[in-house]
Amino acid sequence: MTVSGTVAIPSGNPPAAGWPLIAWTHGTTGLALRCAPSNDTLDGPEHRYLAITQAMLDAFVKRGYVVVATDYQGIGAEGTPAYLVGSGEGRSAIDIMRAAREIDLAIGTRYVVMGHSQGGHADLFTAAIGPDYAPEFTLLGNVAMAPASHIGELVQEVVTGSHPSPILPFVTYVLQSYAAYYPEIALERILTPQAIGHLRDTWEGCIDEALAFGYWAESIPSRQFVTQPDLGHLLKATAANEPGQLRIAAPTLLIQGTSDRTVPPQATDAVARDLCRVGNSVSYQTYSDASHEGVLAAAKADIEAWVDARFAGVKATSNCNEPPSAEAPR
Structure with a gap:
């Protein structure tokens, strides 16, 4: 199956180990081909949302990261979308990393996955299957922002x-x-x-x-x-596609705004507990009064610092022993 997407490469010369790599998994845009992020235009149907995420990703490119972004299978190219089908989302994200290295071998093999909303769900599955599905790459961590969960x-x-x-x-x-x-x-x-x-x-x-x-x-x-x-x-x-059950070899940064009306804060609280319970290293960060999309700006500096630290070889910390809660007190 053909899967479309985009590859953004910084200007200048790559570091000796190759450009550090970020795989981006986007939030829900729709099922039609015109809804794909790679087809976005200034007057596109999902430009309002995609402009927010693109600004965050552009900042990473300016800071020296390659950003590869899948449309997911069946969106942007003919096929059947694997909406919240974790393995399908994950393979789509990893396959575009492979395609990117065929375009430019200066792209490194060390990577971090990041995603928001549907993409937060996809991010966690990408990180879970990545080491086995793509052993030629080295997963350093993943950032799941307001991930979709509790689908049933x-x-x-x-x-x-x-x-x-x-x-x-x-x-x-x-x-x-x-x-x-x-x-x-x-x-x-x-x-x-x-x-x-x-x-x-x-x-x-x-x-x-x-x-x-x-x-x-x-x-x-x-x-x-x-x-x-x-x-x-x-x-x-x-149930088979719930992210909280996953075993992820690399550390996870989990992000949630307390004023999110799309992904319930209590759902992400539960994902944090579940990921910790099965033995993952999770840093769960909550942002007061941040909405579903507003959390991207609220967490921007923290996400950048966390990603930088993974590529610098700094050991990630976990707050599984005392995780915060994004749910408003009753």
């Missing part, structure tokens, strides 16, 4: 939802991707015929459009599901 809980929330919900468009992406990659999942046993007919809408607009208007923005979630939907296989698949 989101599905169950919309199945009973009685008011239009911003979660519903994201769940339609999950349903279609999971039905493609887990053939035991049958959408006709989950969604009504009318809802199935409107799935094509998700291939025309991008996520900001899907959240603002149209069938999936305006519909009552529970009415999209058949009576007693067959969720067994779906929930088994979502």
